[in-house]
Amino acid sequence: MQIIKSLRKYDLALIAASVVIFAVLEVLIDMRLISSFWRLQIILIGINIILAASLNLINGITGQFSLGHAGFMAVGAYVSAIMSMWYDLPFGMALLIGGLAACLIGVLIGIPTLRLDGDYLAIATLGMGEIIRICILNIQAVGGASGLTGIPRNTTFAWVFWIMIITLFFLKNMINSTYGRSCISVRENAIAAAAMGINTTFAKVLAFAIGAFFAGLAGGLFSHYFSIAHPSSFTFLNSYNYLTMVVLGGLGSMTGSITGAALITFITAALADYPEVRMIIYALCLILLMLFRPQGLFGSQEGSLLLRRLINRRKEAGTHGKTLGNQ
């Protein structure tokens, strides 16, 4: 009971904290204290956090090596754009349908490919992502190679922020649920998990579907922010980038994904002043990071571990709140 109570309090504290953060950022943005370039970057950070966190569910929590995240994002971006352009659906509805479409594709792709593992799965998902992109490139109705233009600019900071918060809460609770635990068991040892009666295929497909759904949401936010959806925004290089965010933060750590997404977006933006060398510096950072801190900034720990321990100690709860993916 104590644990549950402390967890709930902890959730409340997180919600309160996000309201405060939102209010502060919103005020800063409204008062134009943040320049427009950094306003755009904040929105991008929000979108990238959704992508990184959802990819973390697949790669970090379930241990399935996916390199096709940009493909799911593309599905969400295009479907939601079509929903709001051709059917005049309200923005929230369009986003939801985009997410569901990505989710559907995720399941369709997941069922056959998730029999694979490791590098083979990585390459297969990369291939799937590229196939999605090439198909879009060949559909003239959605602009083909010219991209889909004229998408209404509905994405605001508030939309991105709250969808991001919902995503994070959903993922956090999902990881702590039975389903989440079975995902973790698949990561730790799929064969042993199966022997313990866990339906590993179901766990994998579930992780894939949920990951794809949120990637689709992020895609919708993306296309409704830039008002254009273009195949070149969804190449496998973009998938690499999201994977990098997750690994930078630490596989399996949601706090890590958040930090990783924010940091990578921030670094890319800060290097915009040095266009000639920015990709070189970015590549060097990747290599150096892997050489010196391959487990990422947070390892598989949550940044909240410390905080939660503090709370628990004060309550003298005796037992600590369980942390995710403790190795």
Added chain:
Amino acid sequence: MKHLKKILFASAAAVLAASALTGCGGSGGSSSGSDGDTIKIGTDLEMTGNQAAYGADAMRGAQLAVDEINKAGGVLGKKLELVSLDNKSEPSEAASAAQKLVDEGVVAVVAPNMSSNALAAVPILNGAKIPSISPGGTNPKITVDEKTGKVIPYSYRACFIDPYQGKVMASFVADKLQKKRVAILIDNSSDYAKGLAKFFTDAFTAKGGTIVGTEAYLQKDTDFNATLTKIKDLNPDFIYVPGYYQEVGLIVKQARAMGIDVPFGGGDGWDSPTLAEIAGADALNGTYYSNHYAIQEDNKTVMDFVNAYKAANNEEPGVFGALTYDTIKLLAQVIKDAGSADPQKIADGLASLKTFSGVTGDMSFTDTHDAKKAAFILTYKDGKPVFADKISAD
């Protein structure tokens, strides 16, 4: 050993943090571009990514124009300063770069050359009331709002649009070359190529010709033998390839190697000395393309530009270099005529521009902010493009 690792990691982190901080600091002060001794002009070009080769050419053209202007004393007694950002050949990055240029306080922007990137950048620049000119973006939507059908007030382009170029080539092929059966090979990853192909088809069939087949390829493809084998079977008497020189060179070369000896034709994307190097001089005999200018013409402006570009870069200019060079020169002329580097004044100046004569010919703007200028048809003789026909703007 462990300490060494830690020190290395810490110093790497410190370097990153420092570079990030300077990035922040730079964006904080949004000083207006006309303050001080310089006039800031932004470029939002394809410096990395798939289209980097074209972006590099454009960048060199822009730099050359700025150097020449500054050497001659600048504009209104001030030096021009280029704020060059990279859009990674990707629309969202193009938008991000445009946003940064707005913050940097530039007075005008050279918008991306690739239409999809320009389409993402233009709304931001227009919203900030900063005039932008896309040197080579040919999609009509860059200057005309798709939904309202109204002209976007701050957006211009320095090239003619696809309908015009497609029509010019179609009449040349039908009337001058007297060809009847045309096969088209489209670069499917470029809306420029698709636009040209569409308008060529319309104009050519209107003149009674037949399109015997339409095939497609993607940018960065290197092997066209399969597609060309298919085209050879269609037995066309002219092949229209409205793409960019990298692929066109390979297409022509591989076509000649398999014995396709009918003439080829294309658009301004062909214009690069690299084309002759890739395809080989012999293969290019009997090829025609429409362009904004002709190097061989006895035109001092053109020759001066070509020589200066060669001297500065040890390479010959391509079409994007020429168009971007003109874009900067045009902006300088407008600023000078307006007597002010205020973005609004520049926009007014562009709207009322009578004529500007640059490397790519004498031009003015149409009602839809497209460049109105003569088109040239060039043909290759011994690996050099030579003048074949000139078609004035109607």
Added chain:
Amino acid sequence: MDSGIIVQFFQQIINGISLGSIYALIALGYTMVYGIMRLINFAHGDIYMLGAYVGFFVTTQLQMGFFPALICAMVVIGITGVLIEKLVYKPLRSSSKISILITAIGMSLFIEYTTMYFLTPQPRTFPPVLPNTIFHLGDIIVSFQQLVILGSTVVLMLLLWYIVQYTKMGKAMRAVSYDTDAALLMGINVDHVISFTFALGSALAGAAGVLVGIYYNTIDPLMGIMPGLKAFIAAVLGGIGIIPGAMMGGLILGVVEALVSGFISSTFRDAAAFGILIVILLIKPTGLLGKNETEKV
């Protein structure tokens, strides 16, 4: 018209074989490195690009012919491969798969953009070092360059096959690939073997770079991305770690791509390649020539 289609079909096969032999050369390197290190070396495609540039400088600056260019590229790129392995991959050998993969991606981006920085993104064109002779077999056309590409690939593959099967080093390579720890216990210098594998694989990629440079005569810093991925598909298709498999996979992939381009549309060519990959992974993940193994706890 019927005979036209048949001629077209055979012409497409010829086109496909010459394209496929390039995939095969790159795939050979991929397959060896993966077989020994279980590392998808995403930078392999970029090593191939560097090979093309070395060939370019040898032929243009030093005015040398085809064979010197090929040998120079193979040597220089072989050394580069070893350097990359020693500096970047070796410290990570015991790390998790994902961090090695990210490093490989970082390495790939680093090579691409450093090349772009120093040599500009402008495409370079190879001088004609091989005669452009064309042979007619009835209505089917084969060029001398296509024959050279296929010939070089076959010779290099046979050479590799010989090294792996009949030399001491080859035996060591096979041992490391079979069980690294056991090989170490048997006194095999694993570091040495891995470096040698990298040198060999990179040299082959370098050779492929030169051949592509001569065949298509245009090279640019990003030319390695797609062929790199395709070569990996070819390696998986034939059975990863198996040398004849890489050759076979490359040729099959090349022919399928040519047929898709010729009879459907070239814009679906890449999708077809990835489609093959997924199908083979689902039906026979060990590849056409691979043996099935079941995973144990």
